[in-house]
Amino acid sequence: xxxxxxxxQLVSLAKRRGFIFPACDIYGGLSSIWDYGPLGANLKKNIKxxxxxxxxxxxxxxxxxxxxxxxxxxxxxxxxxxxxxNDVLVDCPACQRRFKLExxxxxxxxxLCPECGSExxxxxxxxRSFNLMLxxxxxxxxxxxxxAYLRPETAQGIFVxxxxxxxxxxxxxxxxxxxxxxxxxxxxxxxxxxxxxxxxEQMEIEYFVRPQHSDKYYHxxxxxxxxxxxxxxxxxxxxxxxxQHTKEELAHYAKACTDIEYRYPFSTTSEGWKELEGIxxxxxxxxxxxxxxxxxxLSCFLPQEDKRIIPYVIEPSGxxxxxxLAVLSDAYAEEEVRGKKRVVLRLHKNVAPYKIAVFPLLxxxxxxxxxxKKIFELLKNKYVCVYDxxxxxxxxxxxxxxxxxxxxxxxxxxxxxDDKVTVRDRDTMKQERIGCSQLIEYFAGKFQV
Amino acid sequence: xxxxxxxxQLVSLAKRRGFIFPACDIYGGLSSIWDYGPLGANLKKNIKxxxxxxxxxxxxxxxxxxxxxxxxxxxxxxxxxxxxxNDVLVDCPACQRRFKLExxxxxxxxxLCPECGSExxxxxxxxRSFNLMLxxxxxxxxxxxxxAYLRPETAQGIFVxxxxxxxxxxxxxxxxxxxxxxxxxxxxxxxxxxxxxxxxEQMEIEYFVRPQHSDKYYHxxxxxxxxxxxxxxxxxxxxxxxxQHTKEELAHYAKACTDIEYRYPFSTTSEGWKELEGIxxxxxxxxxxxxxxxxxxLSCFLPQEDKRIIPYVIEPSGxxxxxxLAVLSDAYAEEEVRGKKRVVLRLHKNVAPYKIAVFPLLxxxxxxxxxxKKIFELLKNKYVCVYDxxxxxxxxxxxxxxxxxxxxxxxxxxxxxDDKVTVRDRDTMKQERIGCSQLIEYFAGKFQV
Numbered sequence: 001x002x003x004x005x006x007x008x009q010l011v012s013l014a015k016r017r018g019f020i021f022p023a024c025d026i027y028g029g030l031s032s033i034w035d036y037g038p039l040g041a042n043l044k045k046n047i048k049x050x051x052x053x054x055x056x057x058x059x060x061x062x063x064x065x066x067x068x069x070x071x072x073x074x075x076x077x078x079x080x081x082x083x084x085x086n087d088v089l090v091d092c093p094a095c096q097r098r099f100k101l102e103x104x105x106x107x108x109x110x111x112l113c114p115e116c117g118s119e120x121x122x123x124x125x126x127x128r129s130f131n132l133m134l135x136x137x138x139x140x141x142x143x144x145x146x147x148a149y150l151r152p153e154t155a156q157g158i159f160v161x162x163x164x165x166x167x168x169x170x171x172x173x174x175x176x177x178x179x180x181x182x183x184x185x186x187x188x189x190x191x192x193x194x195x196x197x198x199x200x201e202q203m204e205i206e207y208f209v210r211p212q213h214s215d216k217y218y219h220x221x222x223x224x225x226x227x228x229x230x231x232x233x234x235x236x237x238x239x240x241x242x243x244q245h246t247k248e249e250l251a252h253y254a255k256a257c258t259d260i261e262y263r264y265p266f267s268t269t270s271e272g273w274k275e276l277e278g279i280x281x282x283x284x285x286x287x288x289x290x291x292x293x294x295x296x297x298l299s300c301f302l303p304q305e306d307k308r309i310i311p312y313v314i315e316p317s318g319x320x321x322x323x324x325l326a327v328l329s330d331a332y333a334e335e336e337v338r339g340k341k342r343v344v345l346r347l348h349k350n351v352a353p354y355k356i357a358v359f360p361l362l363x364x365x366x367x368x369x370x371x372x373k374k375i376f377e378l379l380k381n382k383y384v385c386v387y388d389x390x391x392x393x394x395x396x397x398x399x400x401x402x403x404x405x406x407x408x409x410x411x412x413x414x415x416x417x418d419d420k421v422t423v424r425d426r427d428t429m430k431q432e433r434i435g436c437s438q439l440i441e442y443f444a445g446k447f448q449v
Numbered sequence: 450x451x452x453x454x455x456x457x458q459l460v461s462l463a464k465r466r467g468f469i470f471p472a473c474d475i476y477g478g479l480s481s482i483w484d485y486g487p488l489g490a491n492l493k494k495n496i497k498x499x500x501x502x503x504x505x506x507x508x509x510x511x512x513x514x515x516x517x518x519x520x521x522x523x524x525x526x527x528x529x530x531x532x533x534x535n536d537v538l539v540d541c542p543a544c545q546r547r548f549k550l551e552x553x554x555x556x557x558x559x560x561l562c563p564e565c566g567s568e569x570x571x572x573x574x575x576x577r578s579f580n581l582m583l584x585x586x587x588x589x590x591x592x593x594x595x596x597a598y599l600r601p602e603t604a605q606g607i608f609v610x611x612x613x614x615x616x617x618x619x620x621x622x623x624x625x626x627x628x629x630x631x632x633x634x635x636x637x638x639x640x641x642x643x644x645x646x647x648x649x650e651q652m653e654i655e656y657f658v659r660p661q662h663s664d665k666y667y668h669x670x671x672x673x674x675x676x677x678x679x680x681x682x683x684x685x686x687x688x689x690x691x692x693q694h695t696k697e698e699l700a701h702y703a704k705a706c707t708d709i710e711y712r713y714p715f716s717t718t719s720e721g722w723k724e725l726e727g728i729x730x731x732x733x734x735x736x737x738x739x740x741x742x743x744x745x746x747l748s749c750f751l752p753q754e755d756k757r758i759i760p761y762v763i764e765p766s767g768x769x770x771x772x773x774l775a776v777l778s779d780a781y782a783e784e785e786v787r788g789k790k791r792v793v794l795r796l797h798k799n800v801a802p803y804k805i806a807v808f809p810l811l812x813x814x815x816x817x818x819x820x821x822k823k824i825f826e827l828l829k830n831k832y833v834c835v836y837d838x839x840x841x842x843x844x845x846x847x848x849x850x851x852x853x854x855x856x857x858x859x860x861x862x863x864x865x866x867d868d869k870v871t872v873r874d875r876d877t878m879k880q881e882r883i884g885c886s887q888l889i890e891y892f893a894g895k896f897q898v
Contacts, residue, residue: 023520035517063487066484066494140538150585168467182631380506
């Protein structure tokens, strides 16, 4: 299948089955903003919860944070975003459309408009800078409203809370602060589904270390995060790669940066390889700048050395929505089963929106319905289950395959006498008869961590 | 203790221990916006996860949703927010401060400024309307930026997705759509800690029903939510009450509304009773308006009756931050233990940020440290645990009491020979010696659902 076809199949399934809808859809949508439907909300929450459990709940060296989205201008003076977080854009003199300079530049000093084909001469059509932050205003007193910004990255919420966290948690280096939350960027529309959005979600750790240990922890985090995507989310290794930034690419304050790239279904020159997460050694830049601008001492005391230092920071910064897209792309498969096309999402059991679906074979048979609902009640406290009787069994299986439910349980007439049900495995399509009293144990084995 | 003292004690503990910090604190804060520190982030996530599990994961009649914060203007034309979501404000002619008309009106037509005491005559100092929504701008093309709003309630994200959810989930009436997320309102500062914020989080269900069943489900949801706060979060019944809205209070489209009120530690005329959650019968107002404005058919087909109707909706709308404040207020206690003051947060085990803390009695004894860390490793996959050796055992207990950790485990020298540890209960302060091999079973009993 061609990549463009693959992506449109995926977008179509995501909308048809309730993973992802265009935002404000009934009013014509909102460019580069998307809503997560019932299945997408579950899938995304599963990814975030796995991350939070891996790094905040199961580790003693990292604490969580949940800072506000709205931040005041001095934060972004210190961080450099007010001055430098710009897209350089060029207008097409013919069609008035606006493009990123970096995209045109690949084609030389004089290039043709990607939309209408007219000549764009960069000497005549001067590029201009536009800040990517979204602005809003607080306070109700006219002419005295206070400018504020929607954060363009969750990281700044961590840096401005560094001192409060240090003072309240008794942590010493190395330690990390982790946060999941929304960020906002006024991106030029790129039509890449949920890959690049104006409102998106990040999962970021700022891991503070002694400067001389920063290389060690940088490599540790590159490997840890690369492993995590495979082990916890089941993303296939052949669709993941590490790409170290060249010196020219590095931000001026960064010592090193590696992207974890996923092979997305985009038809681009890079064969679809795009950033899923970046792991950067940001040195002491952020804390030093915030220290200078706030006049607060953001250093740590090292008891052994009897001195204060501003720590270096290693930042594994992942995109939640990009992870959702990678997980969906990786799981999507079309295959032929007995002459018919089967669409199946081979989602890892950790992230599947529903783990088990329960059906009565006949929805008009009260005995079957009652037994199916009893099984749903039995399992629902341990697993996210769904009861469904809104179609024939063949359609119900097809529906469940398309949304990646690992197991289906069917209650049939025989179940009423032998107290057994049919359990169907999504991937192998094999069916087993399992005694109702064995179901808890059976699934405990299947869903074992 | 006086209520104002109680509140300031709570705010102080919240900052000192890392529950809640002023946003952008190192830059002087940001009015009516707060950040959740390590403990607050855990506590808030626990509350949200309990709600999500209760209503989305364990029920077959409700599905989840995760819609964007930024929405387009037509949404708020339809909802009535652009026209009617206003605070009516009055300026003090002397000090220029601005107040809500409704607050001044309680004091008559001529009143005195609450800040400077000057006379405010409402005939001379005309009240004016200010819309409470936060505005932003999308798009990078100058003079062509698109106005957009940060949603003032999560509910609108549900209504505009009603059709997409209906078409993708095969649900029939009654069914609900549930969402947790941020909302934004440009409130006049009220200095009530996290009770009223400009950036806050809501947990809302829109439960769609046949019009003739709306009274029944309205009462069902009032009782269900009232019970939930007590049963799942452990909030004391004497601090909760139901208050039905009078006809004068009701929004013009609402058929009925009941607030679940909590007795907050505010010194107000209402003795601190304030809204924690509102449960409203909003009739078919929202779907009808969105149907009119979007020209989309937002009705449901009823197969038995063979007709289409626009359903009524029952809305249980809770504030996440208000719940955090209620939980903290409810749990805070000061008591005298052997002549000394003990501050203890009697948080329900479901919401406590950490469930178990593990200490070595002597941090310089490698055997004790190793054994304590082993116990931490043993328990951390089942419970959110913390290892701490940064103070003497007395201080560690005091610290844990103040942040509401239900159990502390201390490893002492004897533990090395008898393989037993001391488990201390936060509430009773009783200590038990438990064999290390019994710990899993011991806590399974203690944390049983």
